[in-house]
Amino acid sequence: MSFILELWKFLRVRKKFWLLPIILMMVVFGGLIVLVQGSAVAPFIYTIF
Amino acid sequence: MRILGLSAYYHDSAAALIDDGRIVAAAQEERFTRKKHDAGFPKNAIEYCLRANDADMHDVDYVVFYDKPFLKFERLLETYVAFAPRGFSSFRMAIPVWLREKLFQKDLLRKSLKTHLPDFDWQERLLFSEHHLSHAASAFFPSPFDDAVVLTMDGVGEWATSSVAMGTGSKLEVTKELHFPHSLGLLYSAFTYYTGFKVNSGEYKVMGLAPYGEPKYAPIIFEHLLDLKDDGSFRLDQSYFDYCTGLTMTNDRFADLFGEPVRGEDDLLTQFHMDIAASIQAVTEEVVLRMTRALAQETGSRNLCLAGGVALNCVANGKVLRDETFENVWVQPAAGDAGGALGAALCGYHLFKEQPRPVNNGRDAMAGSYLGPTFAQSEIEQRLTDAGAKYTVLEEGQMIDRVADDLADGRAVGWFQGRMEFGPRALGGRSILGDPRSPSMQKNLNLKVKYRESFRPFAPSVLREDVADWFELEADSPYMLIVADVRPDKRRAMSDAEQALFGIDKLNVARSEIPAVTHVDYSARIQTVHADTNPRYHALINRFKDKTGCPVLVNTSFNVRGEPIVCTPEDAFHCFMGTELDVLAVGNCVLAKDDQDPKLKRDYKDAFELD
Structure with missing residues (x-):
């Protein structure tokens, strides 16, 4: 819960509410990927991850 | 007041402890776990820092983390949106990592720290500094200067890839930033990748290889890869790079531009690779020199502090020193992300808690950088x-x-x-x-x-x-x-x-x-x-x-x-x-x-x- 609250505060301070639908979509898509995939291992490109 | 600074979860995890503004201990986690560039929570480094100061977690007033994960996630999402539908393969790899772990870094930190001290008020006492502000703080506060221009350059933090800050006494203010994907560190890493070395550790090798070659490809780099302005700011032509959307640093167009494919790890190093190394080194020096010359002119300051991974390019540092646009140059010895832990702690002390800077008597506060474990x-x-x-x-x-x-x-x-x-x-x-x-x-x-x-x-x-x-x-x-x-x-x-x-x-x-x-x-x-x-x-x-x-x-x-x-x-x-x-x-x-x-x-x- 505190995480959602913090995320909300973050979007408010940064004035980035337009990211919210994208975040929700990504949570859904990402959630599917997480479910399908066995493990989450970051490849070694630190720029993005 | 004791403040513990941490860097973790990307590469080179570290912990640093300051006591009333004095740097008392700092170490990288990899030295204890024996795993190079260890990115895990720096449990051993924290234990060492506390032990070295005869303290435990009860004696620590604040813990400061060296960057802001939400801002990084914002950059990640906006980059995917900007390039969509390209970048799906990268997205598929990155999102699970974020959804499972990185997005919840604050909780992760809180949980890890609670193992040291369960009843500590982490909500109030766990603070976050920005990546480049941490670098800037690590460069300015321990420097021997009362005032200085601080230039930080690395791959990327949250959004910033380079920043300029002005430091005076115990104040430090970021005045400008260059944002992702336009990054001098990533440009150097792209060539590190192209010459067959590991990104984020092989950059030293490119720098070491450069003197064997001639910078004959520098004009091509200036013409095609970056649009460089007089003040050292620049934009990279993303059509040659793959790091925003793919899992490599450069793409086929990049290889075609120079006429050879990416070198395999075991392939022979040829004169071509030496010339490429010499070329990117020359370009890097030109960018850094333009930045420092413009800053000297703009600010009139005599002192320059450097940090961020690019500040480990000692050949470029030597050129800056000999250029004499600044009378004095000081480079943070832990200029990479490990040094972010120290910078975060110093940010917490001087900027968040507004504590004064100890008098240095014209000497730096790093004590020769001998801040790690010792044995009787x-x-x-x-x-x-x-x-x-x-x-x-x-x-x-x-x-x-x-x-x-x-x-x-x-x-x-x-x-x-x-x-x-x-x-x-x-x-x-x-x-x-x-x-x-x-x-x-x-x-x-x-x-x-x-x-x-x-x-x-x-x-x-x-x-x-x-x-x-x-x-x-x-x-x-x-x-x-x-x-x-x-x-x-x-x-x-x-x-x-x-x-x-x-x-x-x-x-x-x-x-x-x-x-x-x-x-x-x-x-x-x-x-x-x-x-x-x-x-x-x-x-x-x-x-x-x-x-x-x-x-x-x-x-x-x-x-x-x-x-x-x-x-x-x-x-x-x-x-x-x-x-x-x-x-x-x-x-x-x-x-x-x-x-x-x-x-x-x-x-x-x-x-x-x-x-």
Whole structure:
């Protein structure tokens, strides 16, 4: 819960509410990927991850 | 007030502790876990920092993390949106990592810290600094200056890839930033990838390779890859790069531009790769010089502080120093992300809690960067005995005399003394030493001791008072972050046949009185050794000078390729037994290889994943 609250505060301070639908979509898509995939291992490109 | 700074979860996790503004301890997690660039929670480093200050978590007032994960996630999402539908493969890899772990870093940190102290109010006392602000703080607050311009450059933090900040007293304000994907660090990493080295660790190799080549591709880089302005700001043409959307740094268009494919790890290094390395090095220097010249003009400041991964490019630093647009240049020795832990703690103390800066009396506050673990003589003896080592205990003067004799006789010596260094360089605390006058020393150390590529140069440690007699440098360079040339009168004239050699063949030609530390272009990455920060190392070089007339030693980090620098006497003994090091000096204990039990020798060459 505190995480959602913090995320909300973050979007408010940064004035980035337009990211919210994208975040929700990504949570859904990402959630599917997480479910399908066995493990989450970051490849070694630190720029993005 | 005690503040603990942390960096973790990307690469080079570290912890640093400051006590009323004084830096009391700092260490990288990799030194304890023996896993290079360890990105895990720095549990061991934290424990060490607290132990070194006779404290526990109850005594810590605030913990400051070195960057802001939500801002990073914002950049990640906006980048995917900007490039969609390209980038799906990268998205597929990244999102699970974020959704499972990285997005919840605050909780993760809180949970990890709670294992140290369950009843601590982490909601109030766990703070976050921005990545480049942490770098800037690590460069300015420990510097010897009351006011300075602070330039930070690296791959990327949250959004910023370079930043400029103005520091005055205990204030530090970021005034401008260059944002992702336009990044000098990533441009250098793209070429690191293209020349077949590992991103984020092979950049040193590109820099070391550059003097073997000619910068003949620099005009192509300026024309096609970046649009560089007079003030050093630039934009990268993303159609040549893959790091925003793919899992590599560069794409086919990049390879077509230079006419060769990406070099495979085991493919031969050719003159082409050396020329490419020389070209990106020249471009980097030009960008950095434009930035520093513009900043000097804009601000009128006489002092410059540097941090961020690009500030580890000591060749560029040397050019900035010799450019003399700034009278004084100070580079944070832990300029990479590990140093972010220190910067975060300093941000917490001076910027968030508005505490004054301790008086430095014109000296930097890094104490020679000797901020890591140390071991008492009795503990060293106990640990070496337990490891099965055979050693002789000598008085300090005798030990120094014996090691100086061994060095003068051409032996390779492991030198483990006092506190471990914070930052990527060994500075005479955890070093391998050799005689720089020996023409075969560089090759032998590379191939028989370090097990690394033969083209890589070694750095000299020189007595501060003698530096100007041997190198074209008048300033302090205690952290090995400035490159300067060997003085002309110490160089050796090369014959026509030797001049005609090119590439790595040049390396085998002795180019000066100290060939082991003279690169093919007569440059050297200099460490000035000061009696006040490392008296024992200073005394050793002095003794070596008495015997040989040469106040210089070869100094390379005490490890083999792919291994973190040794931390404990046992690590040192294992490395000693796994390589062709001849002598090991740990505290007042001296170990000769011939005295050791041969059964304790181990295959060390393949023990670590290559970097």
